[in-house]
Amino acid sequence: MTQTLQRPMPVAERSVPKPRRRITGGGLLSVYTWLIMAWLMVPILVMIAFGFNDTKGRFNQRWQGFTFKWYGRLNEYPELTRALLLSLGIAVVSAIVSGALGTGIGYALGRYRFKGSNTLNGIMFSTISSPELIMGASLLTLFVSLNVGTGPATITIAHIMFSISFVATVVRARVITLDKSIEEAAADLGATPWTTFWKVTFPIILPAVFSGVLLAFALSIDDFVVTNFTAGTYETFPLWIWGSSRMGLPPQVNVMGTLIFAIGAVFAIITGIRGRRGSRRAG
């Protein structure tokens, strides 16, 4: 453990040699930061560990020995499996739709100056910073006033709503840094604006669009608060966990959580590495 704690120091020394001498306390701070990271991981590790717990009943609280059997018996609770599939379906639809709508907004805000852009920025800022409770509750009042029954459709509507601003923010950040001369070169070579967009601009902003879509997917599959208000009698994965936690969560929940965690982490690492390679090539 101490080895991992001290390892980063030489790297820091190599890349920014001077400030290290000037700004004191780096050693203690590194220990502190690693402790924070370890603390953040504690409940995750507990969750992963108890997916391997050879527990007898549904109460998965005390360690009773190691087993792989829950990975084989993943589908033992049909409602749980159904909830996970519903979550996945909603997340896919929400990620695609909010990806498209958010890219439109992000591109427009990054590229053009137009009347109303400040208002749009303000609304986006409000959706990002307003509490989920308020967004979920207000949507429920809308659906109640319109006499619309809540279910998968209303959950998806809500998820798209809170994801659009995140996608737009990510895409706008990339569009702002775009080198306009590349597009002008395409236009000089006789490309129509339409061709220029699809052949030149879009491939450049594609990584940003992709990160936006991934973010929207993650936001949707993890969401509890807004979903709780817009789900009616339907249950997504987090809602099932919430509803069943009083009766004890079966180890299958830990296994599914572990699998989502592993897939998400691997995905993020791959995108991270690809992004770094891309930026190195560009720089």
Place this chain on the structure above:
Amino acid sequence: MNRVKRQLAPYLLILPGSLWLLLFFVVPMFTMLSLSLQEGDVVNGYRFTFHWQTYVDAMEDYRTQLIRSLIYGLIATVVLIVLAFPAAYWIAFYGGRRKSTYLFLLLLPFFVSFVLRTISWKQILADQGPVLSPLRDAGLVPDAFHLLGSPAAVIGGLVYNFLPFMVLPIYVALERIDPRVVEAARDLYANPALAFRKVVFPLALPGVFAGVLMTFVPTTADYVNSEVLGGPETTMIGQVIQKQYLVNSDYPTASALSFVLIAVLLIGVFAYARALGTEDVMKVAAR
């Protein structure tokens, strides 16, 4: 023709997305406001009567929970600044080439559902859990000592769940600081503490402000942590609102409480922005 097309282009691009935000974010705020002033119930329907009494009654009944939420949110935010600043500082100034790896490690827990993480804490902090039972066996804490149900558990959960939202904005602000500025301060005979206080900290303030915005608002309005980790003595306003909407279906009261919460949060955020005294802070936060 082409000019018109160019002028229309941004509007066509934003049209579907803005319409979505208008219909499902802006309009619902008004239906909620309207519902808070209506009288009636689910069975017989509602009539709009400018019924301000709902607000008066709601405040009388749930003032304690509202004030408690604000206190919890405030404490959690202060603890978050204290915990997050050193970590953000170390990553920004000592992270070197591995900065993004460290940030990734901070975000890693977010691949597990918020609800699942909080329930996992409940398991850890339980009376029979890995923290309390060895302490009790060793006689270090009395038998009647519980972690769950205490304000500390709720605030701890809030801090845990929102830490990255404080670290990231502070990191972004610190990362922009040119190390040479700090060196200049040192060359002008500022000791490390003074250089930090006069140079580094002021430059990091926009990040702290953004972090406060990203954490104070959601922690105050949270109901998951207090529901899972808290007890009857730690009920927060979010739990009340949630229950009024989803269990009691008392929509006017729930909507009135929601609006009081929004108003209080907005006042808090603007007062804080005023107290910091800079418009730059607002601008940076809005970016």
